Amino acid sequence: MLATFVIGLREGLEASLVVGIVAAFLVQRGERRALRSVGAGVAAAALLCLGVAVALQTATRSLPQRQQEQLETVLALVAVAMVTWMVVWTTRHAGTLRADLESSASSALARGSSWALVAMAFLAVLREGLETSVFLLATYQASGSDARGAVGASLGIALAVALGWLVYRGGVRLDLGRLFRVTGVVLVLVAAGLVVSAAHTAHEAGWLLAGQQRVLDLTAVVTPGTVRSALFTGVLGWQPRPTAAELTGWLLYLVPMLVVVLRPRARRAAPRRVPA
Numbered sequence: 001m002l003a004t005f006v007i008g009l010r011e012g013l014e015a016s017l018v019v020g021i022v023a024a025f026l027v028q029r030g031e032r033r034a035l036r037s038v039g040a041g042v043a044a045a046a047l048l049c050l051g052v053a054v055a056l057q058t059a060t061r062s063l064p065q066r067q068q069e070q071l072e073t074v075l076a077l078v079a080v081a082m083v084t085w086m087v088v089w090t091t092r093h094a095g096t097l098r099a100d101l102e103s104s105a106s107s108a109l110a111r112g113s114s115w116a117l118v119a120m121a122f123l124a125v126l127r128e129g130l131e132t133s134v135f136l137l138a139t140y141q142a143s144g145s146d147a148r149g150a151v152g153a154s155l156g157i158a159l160a161v162a163l164g165w166l167v168y169r170g171g172v173r174l175d176l177g178r179l180f181r182v183t184g185v186v187l188v189l190v191a192a193g194l195v196v197s198a199a200h201t202a203h204e205a206g207w208l209l210a211g212q213q214r215v216l217d218l219t220a221v222v223t224p225g226t227v228r229s230a231l232f233t234g235v236l237g238w239q240p241r242p243t244a245a246e247l248t249g250w251l252l253y254l255v256p257m258l259v260v261v262l263r264p265r266a267r268r269a270a271p272r273r274v275p276a
Contacts (some may be wrong), residue, residue, distance in 0.1 A: 004156065006186045008152065012161060018121060047130070049129025079138035
């Protein structure tokens with residue numbers, strides 16, 4: 001539940017920020033009529049993402065066992081690739097994200113193109129929604145708990161929407177750098193767990209045959225049926241008896257990604273004004 005909550009919050013927040021900033025600009029410039037178009041674009045993107053999520057879930061459950069394992073492996077790796085790109089991008093651009101969005105919105109309004117802002121909102125929700133669909137589906141399959149995962153994701157998305165509304169109303173200014181760093185650490189842990197799940201399902205699918213010797217016995221920690229097991233398995237991806245391939249994949253992904261997220265970033269110096 002914690003993993004899906006962070007996924008919903010992180011993905012939903014990026015889309016909410018874009019929509020909130022775009023809506024605020026439209027109101028400030030007297031373009032309230034375009035708000036309906038922005039809302040329609042957001043709704044269309046959300047429905048499209050929901051349809052993709054349902055289609056993926058249906059396809060996964062209707063396949064034979066071996067093909068299910070193959071599809072789960074592919075989905076887990078795609079989810080890992082998506083979260084890696086997202087974490088790296090936001091880590092590098094968190095400090096300028098708001099300014100970049102406001103600059104793009106100002107340029108669109110200067111050209112007299114409110115439809116460009118509608119497209120920004122639509123594509124933001126579509127991109128984050130598709131990433132969320134794939135990532136959540138892969139996480140559900142790894143943890144084996146759809147119900148709790150759905151509750152966590154819903155709560156995260158609801159909080160993200162609320163924060164986006166407060167940004168639109170001007171009631172809050174978020175420290176995006178700190179927020180993205182904290183959620184980035186959790187997402188890296190979840191993605192590392194998906195690497196373990198991908199290695200496990202790849203073996204079940206007959207794709208990964210090397211490195212299948214058991215290297216650790218974690219049954220004292222990962223006891224099936226306990227809350228602790230749900231935390232370690234559902235969030236961290238740990239298995240009671242991980243194989244060499246699973247442990248190697250976990251470490252090779254986790255260590256460098258934590259370095260990327262936690263490495264101190266130098267603040268960009270403000271541009272100097274040239275005297276007239």
